[in-house]
Amino acid sequence: MAEQSQEKYKVTWKGWLALIILIISFSGVFAKIDGPLRALDFQVLTGEFGRVSEGIIFTGKGGTGARDGFMFALTLFPTLMFALGCIQVAESLGALRAAEVLFRPILKPLMGIPGASGLAFVSSFTSSDVAAVMTKGLVEDKMMTEEERTVFVAYQYAGSAPVTNTFGTGAALLPISVLPVGVIIGLIFIVKVLGANLVRLYLSRLSGNRGEGGAANG
Amino acid sequence: MADHTAAGIDLQKVKPSVVEEFVTGAKKGFYIGAEMIAPAMVLAYVLILFLEITGLMKGVGKILEPVMTVFGLPGEAIFALVAAFFAKAAGCATAATLYSKGVITAAQATILFPACVTMGTLIGHFVRIVIVSNVNKKWHSLLICVPLVDAAVVMILTRAVLSVMGLNG
Numbered sequence: 001m002a003e004q005s006q007e008k009y010k011v012t013w014k015g016w017l018a019l020i021i022l023i024i025s026f027s028g029v030f031a032k033i034d035g036p037l038r039a040l041d042f043q044v045l046t047g048e049f050g051r052v053s054e055g056i057i058f059t060g061k062g063g064t065g066a067r068d069g070f071m072f073a074l075t076l077f078p079t080l081m082f083a084l085g086c087i088q089v090a091e092s093l094g095a096l097r098a099a100e101v102l103f104r105p106i107l108k109p110l111m112g113i114p115g116a117s118g119l120a121f122v123s124s125f126t127s128s129d130v131a132a133v134m135t136k137g138l139v140e141d142k143m144m145t146e147e148e149r150t151v152f153v154a155y156q157y158a159g160s161a162p163v164t165n166t167f168g169t170g171a172a173l174l175p176i177s178v179l180p181v182g183v184i185i186g187l188i189f190i191v192k193v194l195g196a197n198l199v200r201l202y203l204s205r206l207s208g209n210r211g212e213g214g215a216a217n218g
Numbered sequence: 219m220a221d222h223t224a225a226g227i228d229l230q231k232v233k234p235s236v237v238e239e240f241v242t243g244a245k246k247g248f249y250i251g252a253e254m255i256a257p258a259m260v261l262a263y264v265l266i267l268f269l270e271i272t273g274l275m276k277g278v279g280k281i282l283e284p285v286m287t288v289f290g291l292p293g294e295a296i297f298a299l300v301a302a303f304f305a306k307a308a309g310c311a312t313a314a315t316l317y318s319k320g321v322i323t324a325a326q327a328t329i330l331f332p333a334c335v336t337m338g339t340l341i342g343h344f345v346r347i348v349i350v351s352n353v354n355k356k357w358h359s360l361l362i363c364v365p366l367v368d369a370a371v372v373m374i375l376t377r378a379v380l381s382v383m384g385l386n387g
Contacts, residue, residue, distance in 0.1 A: 069263025072314070073256035080247035080255070088243025089236055128343060132350040139352070150357045157347045158365035159336035166335055168250045169306035172259060172314035173331045178324050178385045179376070187332045187372055187379065195368040199360065 011101055015094025022090045028180025042086070042181065046079050076171040083167040087126060096122045111196045113152045116143045120152075128160040147203050155196035159188040254307045262301065262311035266319065269297065275321075289373040290329055294321045298330050299337070299369070306338025325385055329376045337369035 024030065025042040038044050049057040059071040090096075103110075104118035113121075117138055124131035135152055138144040144152070159165070166185050167174070174181060234242070269275040279293035286293050294316060302309020313330040316322045322330070340362065348361050 065267045066260045069259040073259040077251045080251045081244040084247035085240040085244035089239045092239040132347045135351040154364045158368040160343050170310045172311045177328045191368040191372040195364045
């Protein structure tokens with residue numbers, strides 16, 4: 001059923017625009033530019049807290065322990081709410097479907113998995129669970145082999161749902177990181193693909209000399 | 219089951235407006251903050267304070283110094299990675315705490331950032347991804363190693379990016 005609706009869906013200009021704006025906004029390219037384009041940057045729009053006194057925000061200075069931890073957590077709520085709101089809007093406008101159009105043809109060379117897994121692939125950017133369920137379905141529908149699934153799952157498992165999790169679980173490091181959040185997500189994506197290819201290489205070597213297969217698994 | 223709900227949403231004629239979508243997402247963000255980040259931050263701050271007062275932080279840090287130098291990190295940074303193993307949020311929260319204590323620099327926190335997300339919540343996600351997608355049991359141990367290797371690579375990669383950009387300070 002999911003496959004049918006996948007065929008019918010048409011990516012609109014809104015989807016492309018949403019994807020482009022989302023990427024620009026998280027990449028930080030406009031953060032230091034003067035003029036109206038700054039308004040597209042995620043960090044700029046997240047803004048600043050007011051100062052209680054010279055250089056000190058409402059969390060104060062010199063706090064320790066559980067109380068200080070809680071105060072720090074409070075400072076992360078605006079970022080989290082803003083980021084996940086933006087991601088939700090971009091998703092609803094079809095940004096993921098647009099990304100699927102881009103990724104579908106390169107999945108085979110990138111990780112050796114079939115183009116049919118495109119929707120599961122782009123879904124795994126924002127959700128750990130949806131992609132895992134889809135992957136199971138792809139194998140059951142004979143659209144993916146056992147080995148392709150192992151490679152694909154290796155990709156999904158490491159740094160799962162990188163876009164949501166970098167903002168969500170990584171919220172504490174967002175204000176500290178010296179690299180824009182888009183670069184962090186990009187780095188995670190690179191090693192995810194790399195890890196999947198290590199598994200791919202391992203599996204293809206294994207099927208090459210299947211006789212002594214089991215021993216190497218460690 | 220997920221397929222049914224996905225198709226169900228597609229069939230719905232009335233699509234929520236952009237404002238409604240934003241509010242839904244922002245609410246999700248609020249709950250992540252309340253349910254995951256705030257507890258993780260409280261735990262991380264208490265734990266780091268405990269390790270500091272007992273002197274364990276300095277001791278363990280010294281022992282692991284040679285290993286962590288490979289990634290451009292002080293030995294104490296291991297606590298962030300250990301916490302990350304259990305939960306991504308705890309790992310990132312610990313790294314943030316170490317930064318606020320002045321144990322690691324902003325650049326070093328940046329090196330830990332992608333690593334904590336990459337190797338984080340290994341056990342929880344093992345169930346949610348590896349078990350749910352029904353991968354053959356014989357690859358399970360192989361798949362557990364993948365995020366750990368990826369995390370090591372991403373730390374070296376981030377360090378390289380930082381030094382290319384001249385941000386390594």
